[in-house]
Amino acid sequence: MTSNNKRSSLQHAPWLDIARQEVGQKEVVGHEDNPRILAYHATTTLKATDDETPWCSSFVNWCLKQAGIKGTDSAAAKSWVHWGMPSGPVPGAITVICSSKATDRSFSTSGAHVGFLIQETATHFKLLGGNQSNTVKEWSFPKKTWTLLGLRWPENSHE
Numbered sequence: 626m627t628s629n630n631k632r633s634s635l636q637h638a639p640w641l642d643i644a645r646q647e648v649g650q651k652e653v654v655g656h657e658d659n660p661r662i663l664a665y666h667a668t669t670t671l672k673a674t675d676d677e678t679p680w681c682s683s684f685v686n687w688c689l690k691q692a693g694i695k696g697t698d699s700a701a702a703k704s705w706v707h708w709g710m711p712s713g714p715v716p717g718a719i720t721v722i723c724s725s726k727a728t729d730r731s732f733s734t735s736g737a738h739v740g741f742l743i744q745e746t747a748t749h750f751k752l753l754g755g756n757q758s759n760t761v762k763e764w765s766f767p768k769k770t771w772t773l774l775g776l777r778w779p780e781n782s783h784e
Contacts, residue, residue: 638717640692641741644753644761647688651760652676665755671700681739684755685719688741694779702737705777712778714745720752721774722766738766742776 650661653676662676665683668690673683682704686696697704705721712718724736740754749765750773757764 637715638741640688640694641717641753643691644684644688644741647684647755647761648753648763649761650755662755666700668696668698669700670698673700679756681754681756684761685739685741689779694781701735702739703735703774705739706775707777709777709779712776714742714776715778716741716743717778718742719777720750721777722750722752722771723774724771726770737774738771740764 647661650659652662653659658674658676662680662683663674665680665687666673666678668687669683671678671683673680679700679702682697682700682702685705686698686700689696697708702721703723705719709719718741719739720742721737721739724738738752738754738756740752740757743751743753743763745751748769749767750771751763751765753761753763755761
């Protein structure tokens with residue numbers, strides 16, 4: 626992808642640019658908590674007070690809020706399944722996936738996860754998201770164990 630193409634896709638999904646600026650934010654081991662993750666949580670009705678509470682949805686909600694878009698205000702990944710409008714597999718699409726393996730349920734108790742689509746291939750969903758190995762980063766989720774529940778886009782934006 627050339628620099629111009631990358632910039633072009635970011636114009637359509639400003640929340641993706643915001644999310645990229647957060648790469649590297651991670652949970653603090655021990656009794657301390659990362660204040661940035663607490664800020665993500667503060668944008669949801671759960672308002673969790675620690676960075677061990679699953680925070681993928683809080684991260685998505687925070688990024689959208691920074692872009693001036695109202696999210697679900699929920700800390701539940703599945704809350705995004707019917708939010709906004711359906712989307713194709715385009716960079717920045719809010720992507721909800723669910724694990725079919727108990728070993729992948731470390732993301733949340735429901736097994737669901739939400740993040741921003743970077744790329745979909747025949748075998749993987751590559752997402753930029755929070756709480757991906759306790760960090761904001763890009764991560765590939767194999768389709769063998771992760772099922773797509775939905776691709777969503779804000780109502781007042783264009784793909």
